[in-house]
Amino acid sequence: MTHLYLIRHGEAYSNIELDGNGTVPGLRGDKGLTPRGRAQAERLRDRLARTGEIRADALLASTYARAWQTAEIIAPALGMPIIPDDDLQEMRAGDEVDGMIERELLERYAIPDYRDTPYARIAPDGENWGEFILRVGTMFDRVTRAYAGKTVVLVTHGGVIDASIMIFFQVHTLRVPPFALYTHNTAMTEWELEQSDGFRERASGPARWRLVHYNDDHHIRDLPDHAESSPHSAAEAMEGGDS
Amino acid sequence: MSTTRLHFIRHGEAYSNVPHDGRVVSGMRGDKGLTPRGIAQVERLRDRLLATGELASDVVLASTLPRAWQTAEILAPVWDTPTIPDDDLHELRPGESDGLPVEEARERYGCADFAEWAYRPKSPGGETWGSFVLRVGTMLDRVTRDYAGKTIVLITSGGVIHATFLVFFSLHTLIPPQAWFATENASITTWEQRPWRNQPSIWTLLRYNDTSHLHG
Numbered sequence: 001m002t003h004l005y006l007i008r009h010g011e012a013y014s015n016i017e018l019d020g021n022g023t024v025p026g027l028r029g030d031k032g033l034t035p036r037g038r039a040q041a042e043r044l045r046d047r048l049a050r051t052g053e054i055r056a057d058a059l060l061a062s063t064y065a066r067a068w069q070t071a072e073i074i075a076p077a078l079g080m081p082i083i084p085d086d087d088l089q090e091m092r093a094g095d096e097v098d099g100m101i102e103r104e105l106l107e108r109y110a111i112p113d114y115r116d117t118p119y120a121r122i123a124p125d126g127e128n129w130g131e132f133i134l135r136v137g138t139m140f141d142r143v144t145r146a147y148a149g150k151t152v153v154l155v156t157h158g159g160v161i162d163a164s165i166m167i168f169f170q171v172h173t174l175r176v177p178p179f180a181l182y183t184h185n186t187a188m189t190e191w192e193l194e195q196s197d198g199f200r201e202r203a204s205g206p207a208r209w210r211l212v213h214y215n216d217d218h219h220i221r222d223l224p225d226h227a228e229s230s231p232h233s234a235a236e237a238m239e240g241g242d243s
Numbered sequence: 244m245s246t247t248r249l250h251f252i253r254h255g256e257a258y259s260n261v262p263h264d265g266r267v268v269s270g271m272r273g274d275k276g277l278t279p280r281g282i283a284q285v286e287r288l289r290d291r292l293l294a295t296g297e298l299a300s301d302v303v304l305a306s307t308l309p310r311a312w313q314t315a316e317i318l319a320p321v322w323d324t325p326t327i328p329d330d331d332l333h334e335l336r337p338g339e340s341d342g343l344p345v346e347e348a349r350e351r352y353g354c355a356d357f358a359e360w361a362y363r364p365k366s367p368g369g370e371t372w373g374s375f376v377l378r379v380g381t382m383l384d385r386v387t388r389d390y391a392g393k394t395i396v397l398i399t400s401g402g403v404i405h406a407t408f409l410v411f412f413s414l415h416t417l418i419p420p421q422a423w424f425a426t427e428n429a430s431i432t433t434w435e436q437r438p439w440r441n442q443p444s445i446w447t448l449l450r451y452n453d454t455s456h457l458h459g
Contacts (some may be wrong), residue, residue, distance in 0.1 A: 049459075092332075092405040168422040171412060178413045182435075192425070209422040214451035 002193040003151040010037030012066035020103035029099030032065040040186040041073035047219040048077035057150035058153030062088035071155040087139035090157035125188040133173040136163040168209040187217040245392040246437040255281030256428040257310035270341035274309040284429035285317040291456040301393035306332035331382035334400035338369025361418040373417035379406035411446040
């Protein structure tokens with residue numbers, strides 16, 4: 001059985017700088033975790049160290065600062081080196097605008113309404129929705145084959161976690177889904193690739209993904225202001241590329 | 244429009260969940276209710292909810308299937324409101340095989356696997372996959388209209404929780420989905436429908452299969 005644990009990064013500056021003075025948080029512009037985001041990741045590290053609930057064979061992380069810093073904090077609890085994987089990055093706003101002050105971005109480009117124009121992109125070299133989901137689906141296929149039968153931890157972004165649901169449940173991938181997700185900072189989402197269905201063995205058919213947990217944030221529920229934890233949804237991921 | 248929130252609670256471990264000799268098809272007739280372990284799971288959930296107050300709700304609905312109703316009875320002290328019985332929260336209805344030993348039902352009616360036989364019931368009089376999901380979708384429409392803007396607890400079975408994904412994700416509802424679920428006994432799954440900018444409101448999955456009270 002192959003297990004994937006998808007962990008969203010801790011609270012990042014890009015989650016709280018919503019006044020237009022933040023930077024577009026790509027590879028260059030991501031300012032990383034806030035003190036609260038670090039505290040959230042430390043809670044997760046301590047939980048994983050205490051429970052031993054994940055016996056990881058590999059730890060992969062997005063190379064965006066907010067995800068990479070999260071991975072650095074939790075890595076000791078898993079006893080694993082971190083393998084960088086660019087395909088775990090959030091939907092890319094484009095190299096041209098990466099690091100730009102968001103207010104300037106809005107002066108230069110209109111943010112498309114993706115429900116009306118799903119093939120639009122913020123900047124000419126940014127990803128559109130379909131390209132993003134295709135990149136993530138290709139990553140899941142690669143990782144699942146490379147680590148068949150193993151347990152893999154992926155430290156990544158809300159949009160990638162949304163995409164896992166769309167890909168494994170076979171939701172239409174070229175338009176914005178007709179539902180939303182609200183993955184909390186440092187929450188865990190677990191998938192397993194299985195051949196058996198409860199205590200009834202599946203006699204035939206291809207292996208099937210099972211959603212085991214979504215948005216498990218037990219370790220941060222008693223942190224102050226948890227209810228204000230930065231929201232994330234598929235639609236928001238497309239409006240400035242931040243999650 | 245304000246937020247409508249649905250908390251689904253799966254029943255505790257039931258005799259029908261445990262492989263054993265003499266296991267029977269567990270519809271309204273055959274359901275033998277919760278095991279001692281199942282009762283303990285639900286008591287832990289009740290204690291968690293009483294301690295945290297996290298599932299403050301306006302309405303509590305429960306399936307009348309014995310394993311769900313028994314779960315609702317244990318959880319009742321959590322809320323001030325009486326539990327409202329709702330037959331539309333039943334697990335997929337097996338038909339005339341209800342109450343027969345599982346082995347005997349298998350010999351008599353075959354082992355219907357919905358992946359191959361989506362349009363056939365488990366036994367005559369039972370629901371097909373499509374009719375089950377339609378019944379759940381109709382229930383969700385009714386409940387969210389009757390209690391718009393409220394927080395509603397639904398104590399039910401795994402299949403209803405899974406069918407809700409198909410409805411809210413707009414997946415194909417006549418055949419089982421490509422991915423599946425691992426909903427544990429006495430777990431919580433939460434959905435929310437809230438105003439979303441100028442869009443028609445859509446459903447947001449807030450958590451799936453929260454069983455932290457069983458693991459901590």
